[in-house]
Amino acid sequence: MTTAATHKSSGMGRDVAVYVGLLVLAGIQFVIAYQNISVQQMFERMLIVAIVEAGVALLFFMHLSENRGLRWFVIIFTVAVTLGLQYGWTDSFRLTNGVPWAK
């Protein structure tokens, strides 16, 4: 087997391993859905698994693991925007719990 062919086959082996890993993580999300826990706990667990899944897909399927500069560029901008979007949660909780300080 040539060097190029070896590299190609090992790359494919890694892709298949990542694919199986993603399937397992997706399966874990479905298992969590059937656990007898609160919606909040379910949400937290599913979100953690989804973030891990997304990270694995970004690093290996989208090859961010091979480019450190681009990796940080993507992470910083995406995380900054996503965190910025969390600004309104206090108002969402106000809808369910009321605002004691408004009286």
Place this chain on the structure above:
Amino acid sequence: MSQADITIQGHASAGAMAEPAFSVPAKKMAMWLFIIADSATFAGCLVAYGFIRNGTPNWPRPFHSITNVAVMTLILLTSSLTMLVGVRAAQAGDKPKAFRWVMITAVAGLLFAVLHLKEWMGMISEGATLFHNPWGTPLFSSLFFSITGLHLLHVTGGVIALVAVGVRYQGGRYKADDLEVTGLYWHFVDLVWMFVVPLVYLLNLAH
């Protein structure tokens, strides 16, 4: 300093300026910028969904079966793998194999869209529409159809892009790099689904 020296130095600095950001080709960088922007779009939709779901008492949980969504997830994840096989074949110069796997990816995307529409038709037949929901607050249906519709739109666009780029690659107009850029988009569509499934489907599973 002669005019020739100035010209040479000018060309050298122009060359330095032309160095692509993060050593990523322009097309690929454009796709990454699109992906970052589109991530914000989906994140905005999902956060708005979470905001409303959290603030609405008696949120409906109408899903009784996850078989369809599980199959859809399997298909989309598998299509990411087939896309990788296609891109690797293209990078190795195996044009027929690359074309074949890219077309398999497109067919998988089409199958996903068909199953998605089947899911929608099932909900519509139960009385759920964009403005009406038989299980309680109409916001549920509005958000469900909006978020899954936006994702379905991306899948449909992806299938069209895969066929268009695949055919042009086969015809010699596009290169392996173009397939790789299209593959990035396809993986992103897959990545978004990883968040849509738990938040929109699994959290609304009837127990």
